[in-house]
Amino acid sequence: MGKILGEYGYRTTAVKIDPYINYDAGTLRPTEHGEVWVTDDGGEIDQDLGNYERFLGLDLPRHNNLTTGQIYHTVIERERRGEYLGQTVQPIPHITDEIKRRIQEAGEGFDIVLIEIGGTVGDYENEPFLFAVKGMEREIGEEHFLFVLITYLPVPSHVGEMKTKPTQQATRMLSEHGIFPDFIVCRAEKDIDEVRKKKIQIGANVPTDHIISAPDMKTIYDIPLTLESENLGKKMLRKLGLNPRDNPDWAHWEQLVRRSREPINQIKVAMVGKYIEIGDFQLTDSYISVNQSLVHAGVAWDTRVDITWIDGNKFEKGELSLDYLDEFSGIIVPGAFGGGGAEGVMMAIRHARENNIPFLGLCYGLQLAVVEFARNVAGIEEATSEEFEDDSEWKVVCIQETQREVLEENRFGGSMRLGAYAAVLKKNTRVLELYEQSGRLREDEQRIHQLVENSHEAFRVGQLMLDRDKVVLERHRHRYE
Incomplete structure (x- = not known):
């Protein structure tokens, strides 16, 4: 998505939220969590930030990764220094305010910020982050904010049918936080059909043209082209009240993808x-x-x-x-x-x-x-x-x-x-x-x-x-x- 928005002329950055208590990914076992991505400024980050850099063409700093450990560490340090002036320090508003401050800091100098909240809908550790981003939507205006749910549609081998129930459950649980997806990107082995889109539309109250198919591809670099085939970029900009600044030119990207597919x-x-x-x-x-x-x-x-x-x-x-x-x-x-x-x-x-x-x-x-x-x-x-x-x-x-x-x-x-x-x-x-x-x-x-x-x-x-x-x-x- 960041690559697509960049093609339309908007300077885009990304923030990755990892809800674990670890301060960063530096002490996590690679066999448990995957590789630790090291940023130019020495941050030890979830490997997803490496993908962000590769797609966006940016050197992202360490503060573009938030963990529960970092947020609580900062708040507790401030409390010890007396910066809260005797207040009772609580998850709301102090923890959630720090989350919002970190996101806003990461977005300085950019037009659009992509915020990924890691984990799965329903994880207890995600509660403060969901509350914080919902609060940001209210503060900056819903016309400047949109929610995208990335979901998986399994095809059980003994059934042979793509199932939408996990997606419907995810949207229901998000609604309990006052979050209603503007777009649903559906990961699956193959393209989702209109029957499945209709089921999701009814259960999630999302227009069918905002339900985007993201099937398995030969390489991850095919994904922007696949998403753009459904005009995701224009639809997202329209939801944000923005006009394209540039006409996307995918010729070079398509050449790279062709070389990766058919070298x-x-x-x-x-x-x-x-x-x-x-x-x-x-x-x-x-x-x-x-x-x-x-x-x-x-x-x-x-x-x-x-x-x-x-x-x-x-x-x-x-x-x-x-x-x-x-x-x-x-x-x-x-x-x-x-x-x-x-x-x-x-x-x-x-x-x-x-x-x-x-x-x-x-x-x-x-x-x-x-x-x-x-x-x-x-x-x-x-x-x-x-x-x-x-x-x-x-x-x-x-x-x-x-x-x-x-x-x-x-x-x-x-x-x-x-x-x-x-x-x-x-x-x-x-x-x-x-x-x-x-x-x-x-x-x-x-x-x-x-x-x-x-x-x-x-x-x-x-x-x-x-x-x-x-x-x-x-x-x-x-x-x-």
Whole structure:
């Protein structure tokens, strides 16, 4: 929806509301909640914000994500400072007022704000947020506000009929909060028919042309085109009393979608990680931003990137042969924490190095690449990372000094150095060449950094950019593409 409104000339931003008590998503297990999205200003956010950025073309700040934990934390801090002047601080109005303040703050400088309240209609934890947005509608005027219900229409396999009852129940429960959807977007396996639309219209009192079909698509990037096929953008603007500022031009977007659907080329990439399997299922959302980066790169080169997710433990346990990796065009090891499962991942990294398979290590993957190189090339057989063994004398990757006190006090939440930072890249390196080709260099932000000498004289890796906070390593002569 934000992409569509942007095509009509309106500067649109998005706010994601997560009703959990956690302050942010930083301490949530990827296998439970999916990947943590890190914003440019260092926020640790629900992965949905990453999708917002990809569609809107914006770098959204951390304050565009609200959690119950943040709201209560702010209100309690203000109460402790005496800012409420002796009032009895309560969910209404103090909590709901803070919710409204945060939403208004996020919307400054934009024409339209999309507010997503996460969870399911009927969740108790959503009550304050529903009350707050209903209050905002009253305060700014209903002509400047509209409600969209995203609902799912299941097709039970033993029945074979699309069911509308969950949608009808959702609208009924919303009405108990004084919220009546202006639009209902219906997620389903296939397009909803007129019979189903009529049922929803009667039960929800929503015009049939405001009941929008959103069937399963090959890619999420098909969705704006599907919604626009029912003129959702114009209908939303009409409800808000706005006229289109621009005529949407979907030609470039359609080309990107065509490339993602029907690419000329195809490659296979192995993603070797820790947070891959949970029970009998694979949770690829644990690395969704890496996944989407590969999709985007593939579209740019008119290439489909087939990603195979591999749990590194399978190599260590002998459940999977390392030779299996030979059929891939490249191997990526994404982020993770802790020593569990690290040996299997390092086996994959060693195989990539010894067999000249293009390799990219991100964060945790870079750590393990350094440890693997130290063990098997530099001859430091007991090389490790301080993250895995803090008492080892053969640590080739060490914890930042600024983090030691944090870890000693078990302050894990909100303690990492995160976000976008300027970096200095060494000349005549592949990584510098790649950034130059993509136009991502900003020389005005470059600073000179002192290289840190490794304590083990026998161990040297090609250092492209290295200071106490930032590391990029490149192994010379190793095939990259």
